[in-house]
Amino acid sequence: MSTMGDRERVIVAMSGGVDSAVAAGLLQEQGYAVTGVMLHLWSEPGVGVENRCCTPQAVKDARRVARALDIPFRVLDAARRFKSAVVDTFIEEYGRGRTPNPCVTCNRRIKFGYLLEMARVAGADYLATGHYAAIRRTNGTYRLLRGADPRKDQSYFLYTLGQAQLQNVLFPLGELTKPQVRRLAEQWELPVARRDESQDICFVRDQDYGRFLREYAPHTLEAGPILDRQGRQLGEHQGLPLYTIGQRRGIGVSWSEPLYVLAKDVSRNALIVGPASQLGRQRFRAEDARFVAGHPPSFPARVGVKIRSTGREARAVLHPGPGGTVWVETERPLRDVTPGQAAVFYRGRDVLGGGVISSAESQSHGESEA
DSSP: OOOBTTBOEEEEEOOSSHHHHHHHHHHHHTTOEEEEEEEEOOOOSSTTOOOTTSOHHHHHHHHHHHHHHTOOEEEEEOHHHHIIIIIHHHHHHHHTTOOOOHHHHHIIIIIIIIIHHHHHHTTOSEEEOOOSEEEEEETTEEEEEEOSOTTTOOGGGGTTOOHHHHTTEEOTTTTOOHHHHHHHHHHTTOTTTTOOOOOSOTTOTTSOHHHHHHHHOGGGOOOEEEEOTTOOEEEEESOGGGOOTTOOTTOOOOOSSOOEEEEEEGGGTEEEEEOGGGOOEEEEEEEEEEETTSSOOSSSEEEEEESSTTSOOEEEEEEEOSSSOEEEEEEEEETTOOTTSEEEEEETTEEEEEEEEOSOOOSSTTOOOO
16 A cells, blocks of 8 residues: 555545545644545436435535545446446345345445455545444454444444455544544534435435335336245245245235234245234344454354344354355344344444345254255
8 A cells, every 4th residue: 555655545435425524624633634525426217306315416515525635536437337236136135035235235345345355446445434333453463343322333334344454544533422423523523513314215216215216126116925834825925036935014914813924924925924023033044144353153153133224133153154154043032133234243342243144944953055
C-alpha cells in the first residue's frame, strides 16, 4: 500500500447520510488522507426510479459533505456488478423457496469485495464505512465486535468478513451512539446532520417484493397447495415467495384455530401451515458457515445466535456438519427460523461468524440430508 507523505490513505464509502459523513470526518481528524467514494448501484428501469443508496440527492449530499470536509470525492459505477451479485442472487434465492438477506450479500460481494479491492488497487491503506461495528486486534488476530450502541449495532450484516478483509477495514463509529454521531455532524456543520435514514431494501422501488418478483421473476410465483403437517390440502397459495415463516395473516385459510406458515416445500411447491403449537425449531443447519478468526471455535461451542438483525439473541450450541455447515441447537425453540436468512454467532461482544439457514433438517448430529 502506498501512502501520501507519512499519512495513511483511506477510502470512505459514502452514502450521502450522516453516518458515513461523520466516519469521514473522524478519520480526517485522526490524520488520515481521506477520499470519499459513492457506488452507483443498479435500480429498476423507469423514469425517476433510483436505487435508494445512490439517488441524485444522495450523490449531491455526499458531494456537499466532501466539500465541507475538503476531501476528494468520486462516484464509482457498480451497477452491473451489483445486479449480478446482489439482485440476481436475491431472485435465485426466492426461486429456491428461501428468503434472502441482500444486505449481507452486498456487504460480502460489493462493499467489502469489489470496493475493497478497488481501494487496494488505488493504493489506499484502508476502506472505511459508517457501520456501527468495531474491529480489534488481539495477539495478531483481528476481531469483529458489535457496535457499542445496541440500538444501532450492524455487526449482524458483517459476519462474512474474515482476516483478509478486516486488516484493511476501519469502522470509525464502532464506539459511538447515534446521538453522538448527530452531535458531531452538527458541531462540524455538516450539511447532512439531520438527514433521515432509510432501512428499506435499496433496489425494490416500492418495497413490494411480490410486484418486483412478478416483473422480474414470474416463474417464482407459481400457485400451489397449502398443506398441513399430515399432508391434507387446506387451500391454495399464490406463490411461495409471498409468504414468510411465522406469518399468520393473509394465508387465506379458514380454520378452527389460527394457522401459521411453518415451512415451504419447494419440491411440491407447497406451503406448510399449522397451529402455533407446531411453530418453531430448536435445531437447524447453517450452510456456507464462515468464521471471523478463519476457523470455527472448538466444538461443541456455546454461543449466542441471532436469526434476525433486530431479533433477540438466543443461547445455542454449535456442532460440526458436513461440507462447511454447522448444526445450531438452541436452548429454546425459535419461532421464525427462516431458510435463506443469516444465523450469526456471538460470544459476548465478539462476532464469531455465521451461516445461511438451510431448509433441511435432521434428527441426529452430523447426519446428512437427502
